[in-house]
Amino acid sequence: xxEWKAEILSIGTEILLGNIVNTNAAYLSRELAALGVLVxxxxxxxxNSERLEHALKESFARADIVITTGGxxxxxxxxxxxxxxxxxxxxxxxxQKAMEDMRRMMEHAGRKMTPNNDKQADLPEGSIPLYNPxxxxxxxxxxxxxxxxxxxxxxxxxxxxxxxxxxxxYLKRKSQQxxxxxxxxxxxxxxxxxxxxxxxxMDELENPTLAPYAKTGMVDLRITAKAGSEEAARNLIxxxxxxIRDQFGDYVFGADEDTLEGVLIxxxxxxxxxxxxxxxxxxxxxxxxxxxxxxxxxxxxxxFVTYSNEAKEKLLGVRHETLEKYGAVSSxxxxxxxxGAAESAGAQAAIAITGIAGPTGAVPARLGQPExxxxxxxxxYYLDGEVSYEECRFHKSRRANRxxxxxxxxxxxxxxxxxxxxxxxxx
Amino acid sequence: xxEWKAEILSIGTEILLGNIVNTNAAYLSRELAALGVLVxxxxxxxxNSERLEHALKESFARADIVITTGGxxxxxxxxxxxxxxxxxxxxxxxxQKAMEDMRRMMEHAGRKMTPNNDKQADLPEGSIPLYNPxxxxxxxxxxxxxxxxxxxxxxxxxxxxxxxxxxxxYLKRKSQQxxxxxxxxxxxxxxxxxxxxxxxxMDELENPTLAPYAKTGMVDLRITAKAGSEEAARNLIxxxxxxIRDQFGDYVFGADEDTLEGVLIxxxxxxxxxxxxxxxxxxxxxxxxxxxxxxxxxxxxxxFVTYSNEAKEKLLGVRHETLEKYGAVSSxxxxxxxxGAAESAGAQAAIAITGIAGPTGAVPARLGQPExxxxxxxxxYYLDGEVSYEECRFHKSRRANRxxxxxxxxxxxxxxxxxxxxxxxxx
Numbered sequence: 097x098x099e100w101k102a103e104i105l106s107i108g109t110e111i112l113l114g115n116i117v118n119t120n121a122a123y124l125s126r127e128l129a130a131l132g133v134l135v136x137x138x139x140x141x142x143x144n145s146e147r148l149e150h151a152l153k154e155s156f157a158r159a160d161i162v163i164t165t166g167g168x169x170x171x172x173x174x175x176x177x178x179x180x181x182x183x184x185x186x187x188x189x190x191x192q193k194a195m196e197d198m199r200r201m202m203e204h205a206g207r208k209m210t211p212n213n214d215k216q217a218d219l220p221e222g223s224i225p226l227y228n229p230x231x232x233x234x235x236x237x238x239x240x241x242x243x244x245x246x247x248x249x250x251x252x253x254x255x256x257x258x259x260x261x262x263x264x265x266y267l268k269r270k271s272q273q274x275x276x277x278x279x280x281x282x283x284x285x286x287x288x289x290x291x292x293x294x295x296x297x298m299d300e301l302e303n304p305t306l307a308p309y310a311k312t313g314m315v316d317l318r319i320t321a322k323a324g325s326e327e328a329a330r331n332l333i334x335x336x337x338x339x340i341r342d343q344f345g346d347y348v349f350g351a352d353e354d355t356l357e358g359v360l361i362x363x364x365x366x367x368x369x370x371x372x373x374x375x376x377x378x379x380x381x382x383x384x385x386x387x388x389x390x391x392x393x394x395x396x397x398x399x400f401v402t403y404s405n406e407a408k409e410k411l412l413g414v415r416h417e418t419l420e421k422y423g424a425v426s427s428x429x430x431x432x433x434x435x436g437a438a439e440s441a442g443a444q445a446a447i448a449i450t451g452i453a454g455p456t457g458a459v460p461a462r463l464g465q466p467e468x469x470x471x472x473x474x475x476x477y478y479l480d481g482e483v484s485y486e487e488c489r490f491h492k493s494r495r496a497n498r499x500x501x502x503x504x505x506x507x508x509x510x511x512x513x514x515x516x517x518x519x520x521x522x523x
Numbered sequence: 524x525x526e527w528k529a530e531i532l533s534i535g536t537e538i539l540l541g542n543i544v545n546t547n548a549a550y551l552s553r554e555l556a557a558l559g560v561l562v563x564x565x566x567x568x569x570x571n572s573e574r575l576e577h578a579l580k581e582s583f584a585r586a587d588i589v590i591t592t593g594g595x596x597x598x599x600x601x602x603x604x605x606x607x608x609x610x611x612x613x614x615x616x617x618x619q620k621a622m623e624d625m626r627r628m629m630e631h632a633g634r635k636m637t638p639n640n641d642k643q644a645d646l647p648e649g650s651i652p653l654y655n656p657x658x659x660x661x662x663x664x665x666x667x668x669x670x671x672x673x674x675x676x677x678x679x680x681x682x683x684x685x686x687x688x689x690x691x692x693y694l695k696r697k698s699q700q701x702x703x704x705x706x707x708x709x710x711x712x713x714x715x716x717x718x719x720x721x722x723x724x725m726d727e728l729e730n731p732t733l734a735p736y737a738k739t740g741m742v743d744l745r746i747t748a749k750a751g752s753e754e755a756a757r758n759l760i761x762x763x764x765x766x767i768r769d770q771f772g773d774y775v776f777g778a779d780e781d782t783l784e785g786v787l788i789x790x791x792x793x794x795x796x797x798x799x800x801x802x803x804x805x806x807x808x809x810x811x812x813x814x815x816x817x818x819x820x821x822x823x824x825x826x827f828v829t830y831s832n833e834a835k836e837k838l839l840g841v842r843h844e845t846l847e848k849y850g851a852v853s854s855x856x857x858x859x860x861x862x863g864a865a866e867s868a869g870a871q872a873a874i875a876i877t878g879i880a881g882p883t884g885a886v887p888a889r890l891g892q893p894e895x896x897x898x899x900x901x902x903x904y905y906l907d908g909e910v911s912y913e914e915c916r917f918h919k920s921r922r923a924n925r926x927x928x929x930x931x932x933x934x935x936x937x938x939x940x941x942x943x944x945x946x947x948x949x950x
Contacts, residue, residue, distance in 0.1 A: 112562045114553030115736055119544050121567070126541025135539045136574060138567035140548070147563065154581075287596075292637045309537050310596075310678075316542075373807075373828070379814025380800075380807025383828040387806025388922070398834035401800070401810040401826030403819070407868075411825060441834075453814075471631075489631055492657050495815070496680045 100133040100271060103155040107167035107176055108250055109142040120165045120255055127259060131267055132275030132322060133161065143167055148179045156243050163263075166250030168216065168233040176247060177236075181220045184240050188218040191225055194234040201232060226262050230254040237266060276329035277304075277320035280340055282347045283313065283356060283507040290315045293343065304332050306340075312496070313503030314356070346514050349507070356503065357389045360510045364395045364445060367517060369480070371509075372441035373399035374412055374433040374448035376424065377473065382449060382502045398441050402433070412436030412448075425450050425468050427485040430476030434485075438478040445513075447505040448476035453494045473501045479512050527560040527698065530582040534594035534603050535677055536569040547592040547682055554686060558694055559702035559749060560588065570594055575606045583670050590690075593677030595643065595660040604663075607674060608647045611667050615645040618652055621661040628659060653689045657681045664693060671697075703756035704731075704747035707767055709774045710740065710783060710934040717742045720770065731759050733767075739923070740930030741783070773941050776934070783933045784816045790940055791822045791872060796907070798936075799868035800826035801839055801860040801875035803851065804900065809876060809929045825868050829860070839863030839875075852877050852895050854912040857903030861912075865905040872940075874932040875903035880921045900928045906939050 104121050111118050121138045128135050137158065141147045148167070155162045167176030181188050194217035202213070216233045219225055226235035226246075231254035238245045246263055248255045282290060287310040291298075294317075298306045304321035317340060321332035341348050350359045364371055373383045373396075383399035386392050400411050405424055408414040413436040414429055422428040433448035451473030471490040477483065486508050490497040531548050538545050548565045555562050564585065568574045575594070582589045594603030608615050621644035629636050643660045646652055653662035655676060662675035662685055673690055675682045709717060714737040718725075721744075725733045731748035744767060748759035768775050777786045791798055800810045800823075810826035813819050827838050832851055835841040840863040841856055849855040860875035878900025898917040904910065913935050917924040 111549070112552055112565060113556050113734075114549045114551070115734075117544060117546050117549040118565070122538070122541045122544040124541070125539055129540045136569060136571075138539060138545075140565035142563060144563075286634060288637055288640060289634075307536070309542055318542075375807070377814070378811065379819075379823075380802070380810035380826060380828065383807035384805065384811055384925075387804070387828075387830065390921070392806075393830055396806075396828075397831035398838060399807060399828030399830070401807065401814075401823075401828070403814065403826070404824035407825035491628055491631055493680055493684065494817070496657070498811075 099273075100161060100267075101159040102128055102133045102135050102161040102163060103137045103139065103159040104128075104135060105148075105151055105155055105162055105164045106138070106140045106250075107143060107148060107164055108140070111140045111166075112142050120250065120252060123252065123256060124163055124165070124259065127264065128163075128267075129277070129320075130275065131264065132271060132273045133267065143175055145175050145179045148176060149183055152180070152183050152245075160242065161244045161246065161267075163246045163248070165248050165255050168235065168247065168249045177218060177220065180238065180245055180247060184220065184238055184245065186221045186238075189221045190214075191217050191219045191234065194219065194225060194227060197227060197229075197234070198232050224266070226258050228254055228258060230257055237263070272324070273322055274324065274326045274329050275320065275322050276326055276333060277318055278333050278337060279316050279318045279352055280337065280348050281350045281354060281356070282315045282317065282344055283349050283503065284511065285315065285344065285347045287315050290317070290344075294340075297339075301336070304329075304336055306336060313500045313507070346511060349510060355389060356506045356510070357386050357392075360506055360513075361386065361389050361392055361395050363510070363513055365391075367444075367513070369444035370395045370397055370441070371445040371447070372397070372437045372443040374408075374437035374446060374476075375399070375401050376403055376408070376433075376450040377453040378449045378451075378498045378501055379403060381498055382447060382505055385502055385506065397443070400437055400440070408433060412440065423468070425452055425472060425474060427474050427476075427487060430474035430485045431483045432476070434476035434478040435483050443478075444480050445509060446476075446478035447509050448478075449501050449505055450474050450476075451488075451497070451501060453497050453501075471497050473497070473504075475501065475505045475508055477505075477509055477512060479509065479516060482516075484512070527588055527694075528586040529555055529560045529562050529588040529590060530564045530566065530586040531555075531562060532575075532578055532582055532589055532591045533565070533567045533677075534570065534575060534591055535567070536571075538567045538593075539569050546679060547677065550679065550683060551590055551592070551686065554691065555590075557702065557704050557745075557747065558691065559698065559700055560694065570602055572602050572606045575603060576610055579607070579610050579672075587669065588671045588673065588694075590673045590675070592675050592682050595662065595674065595676045603674060604645060604647065607665065607672055611647065611665055611672065613648045613650075613665075616648045617641075618644050618646045618661065621646065621652060621654060624654060624656075624661075625659045651693070653685050655681055655685060657684055664690070700749055701751065701753045701756050702747065702749050703753055703760060704745055705760050705764060706736075706743050706745045706779055707764065707775050708777045708781060708783070709742045709744065709771055710776050710930065711938060712742065712771065712774045714742050717744070717771075721767075724766075728763070731756075731763055733763060740927045740934070773938060776937060782816060783930065783937070784813050784819075787933055787937045787940075788813065788816050788819055788822050790937070792818075794871075794940070794944060796871035797822045797824055797868070798872040798874070799824070799864045799870040801835075801864035801873065801903075802826070802828050803830055803835070803860075803877040804880040805876045805878075805925045805928055806830060808925055809874060809932055812929055812933065824870070827864055827867070835860060839867065850895070852879055852899060852901060854901050854903075854914060857901035857912045858910045859903070861903035861905040862910050870905075871907050872936060873903075873905035874936050875905075876928050876932055877901050877903075878915075878924070878928060880924050880928075898924050900924070900931075902928065902932045902935055904932075904936055904939060906936065906943060909943075911939070 223236040223238040235248035309316040321329040323329040402408045414432040434446045438446035473488045650663035650665040658681035660676045665672045736743040748756040750756040829835045841859040861873045865873035
């Protein structure tokens with residue numbers, strides 16, 4: 097089985113100026129990984145023939161497949177195609193179907209063909225055309241001496257369907273190897289702790305491989321196996337997945353497409369519970385995260401943003417004395433917020449967040465108490481009659497502290513549900 | 524005046540696997556362009572010492588400055604630093620301040636130092652440390668024989684402040700040329716309309732240059748001038764700024780560090796008004812955006828997430844008949860939400876958002892009415908006794924539709940305030 101190596105070469109001065117983020121490279125890398133094609137390099141060059149030719153040479157010295165995006169539009173004078181044709185020693189010929197497609201599209205849009213449009217229909221002789229139903233510039237695949245060059249237009253709305261519908265099937269036909277991966281999502285445990293516990297195992301494992309990825313407040317563990325069939329690859333993955341689930345238990349909240357909010361919402365729906373939120377420093381981020389999950393309406397009816405003390409009293413029934421005595425950022429306030437929100441919404445579950453997101457600390461509620469530092473957050477929980485809290489100390493930017501608080505709150509409630517209402521499979 | 528050339532080298536297997544999008548490269552490219560530093564190449568390599576060393580050699584053959592991000596965490600065995608030290612022929616030494624910072628941070632977070640954490644405090648001998656208040660791994664600047672290597676950690680929440688507060692001032696000191704830029708923020712007008720009106724002017728202008736950048740629901744126009752002094756550069760910028768403000772009027776909501784939410788909040792505070800929010804499909808994103816601005820507490824006391832019809836009735840007093848007759852996604856409901864939220868919160872201003880964020884359309888409120896399409900959003904406004912609405916149709920993903928709705932709502936209220944309560948300078 098041949099191991100393919102590919103490189104991604106993005107062409108566009110606007111990427112080098114930082115005007116656009118190179119999402120194409122991420123998309124292609126992900127798709128290629130899923131096809132078992134290794135990507136060791138991504139590169140970006142401007143709309144410059146000389147530098148592009150140099151980059152093509154370099155890339156083909158290391159890889160079998162080079163995929164480019166961009167540089168095919170009418171404004172760049174077909175620089176990429178001409179450079180590619182020169183590199184492969186062939187000439188450009190006009191593709192009649194591409195020409196007709198383009199005419200029809202321009203007519204449909206009520207635009208006139210300009211001479212610089214015509215050139216977009218030129219393709220290297222002997223190449224496989226990649227027609228573009230979503231734009232004017234076609235792409236192509238050029239094979240020569242075990243080297244494969246795939247050039248596609250830059251706009252993701254044109255490139256992604258072109259890859260999905262034409263390039264992926266082409267690569268699948270060429271390759272015999274199947275690569276399957278499964279990603280386990282962990283929350284409640286730090287990246288370095290996960291790494292520390294798995295370091296030896298990660299070094300040992302070759303097929304499948306095991307790799308960690310940190311996300312805000314979470315860690316992903318990806319298990320990737322190669323085999324002759326998808327089933328054989330999955331059989332390699334299963335025992336490693338089981339091993340990790342045994343080792344990390346409830347820290348593992350899901351796999352692959354699962355999200356923390358999705359897992360929590362599905363579990364609440366199973367229990368017939370609804371949830372509400374009471375937010376101070378996060379200002380609605382928590383409820384917005386829940387709403388991110390399609391189907392949130394089954395369990396989330398309403399949420400409260402209570403930024404001021406008055407709103408905490410009025411909407412959530414937090415006692416004036418509690419705010420006076422302990423301050424808005426306190427375990428007592430967090431718990432009263434959670435219980436009050438649940439009561440007001442008639443919900444069986446609630447998460448409340450109150451904290452100092454930054455940039456400056458809070459004045460003490462009473463003289464003599466120490467200042468409450470930036471990053472101090474209290475999360476209050478209400479679950480089926482029980483109230484509890486968690487104290488967190490974050491140390492990042494205002495925005496990162498808030499995002500971490502949201503993840504902590506979602507995961508905190510998830511863990512409490514797992515403990516209080518274990519499923520058969522959880523036991 | 525020397526023209527600097529820089530290359531950006533991102534280190535991380537997770538980028539090559541497409542697990543994360545390389546926003547760091549876009550950020551750095553934009554920042555370097557603003558400093559007058561040319562970027563001809565961006566490159567991504569995995570956590571692999573040999574390939575990193577090769578990339579460093581290649582980059583320094585073309586450029587004076589190489590900036591790397593990533594590969595400094597505890598999990599990669601400090602591969603990047605070791606490779607850099609070897610390339611520059613120096614050894615790694617433990618930095619005491621970095622060590623103390625890290626200890627304090629871990630303590631603060633209630634986490635234990637693991638042995639793989641220690642190595643993060645090692646830096647190449649003779650380098651300028653870049654301490655990291657937002658994470659554990661410090662970065663550094665290493666200068667040798669006219670070559671400058673700048674290594675920073677990968678997470679944007681650590682890298683961006685490190686660049687802004689330490690690297691940018693360093694690069695500014697090194698350079699003799701003063702490059703000053705001013706960015707004007709526009710909202711309420713599309714990117715192509717801005718481009719169309721400015722195309723000729725942008726082509727004409729050389730110093731200062733004028734360039735547009737599209738953001739979610741907004742357009743930035745950046746004016747950049749080069750001169751021997753900052754004052755001289757600013758004198759070049761001023762007339763172009765005035766020209767743009769004349770041409771685009773109230774579409775220009777601010778400059779440089781100004782944000783849409785910040786401008787709105789400051790204007791509300793000047794008027795002595797408070798604001799509240801009522802959100803359905805955006806689920807708290809709007810209030811969270813307001814809370815993003817430090818000092819939001821002066822005008823935002825509370826907000827409502829009313830996802831269900833019952834919550835709209837109960838918390839905002841939307842009439843049952845309105846929901847029955849026109850549906851939750853209607854101008855009538857949006858206006859009642861805004862008015863009801865303002866009344867409940869005792870606020871002089873309110874923004875309400877109700878819409879179909881996707882992924883599927885809504886069933887009609889009454890038989891025979893057409894289905895409401897994904898992306899249809901109604902924004903209700905309340906301002907000092909007056910109620911109004913805006914209908915929007917967005918065509919992007921669930922998340923993008925919601926973000927666009929939030930921007931539209933903030934800007935809609937801003938424009939209404941400008942119209943109803945013009946400042947002297949607005950007239």
